[in-house]
Amino acid sequence: MAKMTFEELDRVREEQRERTAKTSWIRIGTSTCGVAAGAEAVVRAVSDEVRRRDLPVEVQRVGCLGLCYAEPLMEVNVAGAPRTLYGEVGVETALRIVEEHVVNGRPVAGLAMPGVESLGVPDVPSNGTKQVRIVLRNCGMLDPTKIEDAIGRDAYQGLKRALSELGPEGVIAEMKASGLRGRGGAGYPTWLKWKFLREAPGTEKYMICNADEGDPGAYMDRGVLEGDPHAVIEGMLIACFATGCSTGYFYIRAEYPLAIDRIEGALRQARRMGLLGKNIMGTDFCCDLEVRLGAGAFVCGEETALMHSIEGRRGTPRPRPPFPAQHGLWGKPTNINNVETFANIGPIMARGGAWFGGYGTETSRGTKVFAVTGKVRHSGLVEIPMGTTLREVVVDICGGVAGNHRIKAVQTGGPSGGVIPAPLLDTPISYETLQALGSIMGSGGMIVMDETDSMIDIALFYTGFCVEESCGKCAPCRLGGKQMHLLLEKIRSGKASWSDIGTMRRLCTTMQKASLCGLGQTAPNPVLSTLRYFEDEYRAVIVGAPA
Amino acid sequence: MADAVMVPDISRTVQKWRSKPGSLIMALHEIQNRYGYVPRNVSLQLAQLMNVPLARIYEVITFYNYFRLEPPGKHNLSVCMGTACYLKGAPALLDTLKNELHVEEGETTPDGEFHLESVRCVGCCGLAPVVVANGETLAKVGVNAIGGLLARCRNEQKED
Secondary structure (H helix, E strand, O other): OOOOOHHHHHHHHHHHHHHHHHOOEEEEEOOHHHHHOOHHHHHHHHHHHHHHHOOOOEEEEEOOOOOHHHOOOEEEEOOOOOOEEEOOOOHHHHHHHHHHHHHOOOOOOOOEOOOOOOOOOOOOOOOOOOOOOOOOOOOOOOOOOOHHHHHHOOOOHHHHHHHHHHHHHHHHHHHHHHOOEOOOOOOOEHHHHHHHHHHOOOOOOEEEEEEOOOOOOOOHHHHHHHHOHHHHHHHHHHHHHHHOOOEEEEEEOOOOHHHHHHHHHHHHHHHHHOOOEOOHHHOOOOEEEEEEEOOOOHHHHOHHHHHHHHOOOOOOOOOOOOOOOOOOHHHOOEEEEEHHHHHHHHHHHHHOHHHHHOOEOOOOEOEEEEEEEEOEOOOEEEEEEOOOEHHHHHHHHOOOEOOOOOEEEEEEOHHHOEEEEHHHOOOEOOHHHHHHOOOOOOOOEEEEEEOOOOHHHHHHHHHHHHHHHOOOOOHHHHHHHHHHHHHHHHHHOOOOOHHHHHHHHHHHHHHHHHOOOHHHHHOOHHHHHHHHHOHHHHHHHOOOOOO | OHHHHHHHHHHHHHHHHHOOOOOHHHHHHHHHHHHOOOOHHHHHHHHHHHOOOHHHHHHHHHHOOOOOOOOOOOEEEEEEOOHHHHHOOHHHHHHHHHHHHOOOOOEEOOOOOEEEEEEOOOOOHHHOOOEEEOOEEEOOOOHHHHHHHHHHHHHHHHHO
8 A cells, every 4th residue: 555645645535536436336324223223134135136146236334324214224326327215125125126226227116215315415405404414424425444435535635634734723723713612512612622722731632532422312423433433533633633632532432332343443444544643644743543432421421520431440520620621631631522523623624614614603603413313203313504493403304293293392412401392493503592492502412202291201311310320429419419300209299399399499509500510510401491391290290389 | 161261361451451541441341341241350350460459440340330240141131211212112111121021120030041221322212212132233122022022032042
């Protein structure tokens, strides 16, 4: 293999593009959800059939297109017939598609998925779907185990521009222009965090990718890690270059075995190609990235807890300040960003911050990926420009609630977020608007509830979660959460009096103000937001509630 | 028998991780992948070879949900209790499994055949509710599919 240089990267890209343009292919989604729906059997059957008939078509295993409700997904592109995506493909259907579409050149009517032609093409808000895919640009479009596929779709072009043209200061300026804010949920401007780390004294600094996606009901990061690992690696490398880190860590939850495999495999390939390690692309930039695993502790999504975990210790948080940029991993300056944040960086560098900032609202730029699940017809991953309304996501893109039910509420932000009732669904999505409604953007979980779902039950579910996941270090979270949970159980069982609501509100305030970390501070949100919008449900089960 | 292979295995793990800072959790992952849990005698060896107090190892093992101190069952069933699965009927699945197997969450049947637990979220929310059976993720599991799942597991063991 030739030594990796800027020219070599472009040569590999051109070669791969030419190859892709000439190739007929069948793509089958084999991310966790595809596999769970039976994609492996489809891959085997289709591969056997293609071999048996000696068909001039390549069977590719790709990542998640985000249309999880219709898994297994199979997309066919052969000369002389329109490129077509098929959903809910079993072995029999797959063989029929091979026969009719691949051999006879006629797409199978009735099985094709409508309106998804331009998914995965950034810049083209796909007709009918309103999606703009920047983060998910390659998910479902390439074989995530092949670095050449990624390079053919512009992977590492952002790194090339950063190294060859921008320099560290230029990268941070580009980030500032983009307006990108942290996609883990807190929404802190990414460029500012990078600037703090760059200006921190010392030469030993660390970059961390938070891939401990612990929000139950959310899997945006899994989709990206499994479907396009090089997007995250490229983002990490650019961040390391801009801030002066030579070591970075992926902190990935152990519950995502496939994501771990994909990142480890991608790191090996990048290292072998000279995109990782010493003198990257022939420059004097040296950087290596390693994987560290989580072990099932939600609190490790909190940055100080996460760093303790990477140090091999219990994942308990500590007070901030000092912030990681001053005192982080092993006491050294450190920066932590989320998977989705990193996946945005490559395109921002390659195409410019202004391009990215052109999407979204004044204060919330770019796009956001949501995992839309629960009682929704078309559950899956959706990437929309900020400013899109909740209703457009849940109803227009995801088909609304299944069956004859109606939407009651949408929950965002997981255990740290709140419920947003149906009448407020025309709210445009941004960090500020969701917060004003008593919820948060969060990492991107969006759970749809219908009128059969009890809001007290939902509040109980989330407080139960926080009680179990509380690390126990600070009393407001350890004791307050438990008491809040007991009060909710008392309310649900119909034994509560109205004064218990007052007690619960006071507990909420105490936890918000006095807890050590985000887990305890935000744990009351599901309780407070259900009280705010669905107080009727509480009144209905409390004897003697004031009218 | 397990003891005979334990020594070389763990020394390999130790060699790989000892020089890297903060790698106790990574070493524990390797050990659990190998044995299905973290046996006490292995922890004792690890303490010696990595030169860390046993208490440090146990404080880590017991903090994280993922690490186990008891051997798993021959068949491991995890019901996902993420929000999407919860809304779509995971509690009923867990109850059915508890009734069928006569165990509580986190327990193994007396014959060691089945271990039942709930997990936080396996990130397969689009296909909720989800059960992970022996590492394989099963999508859109209904209560009436539980009987078949258990029968399949039992048959497998006959074929072995």
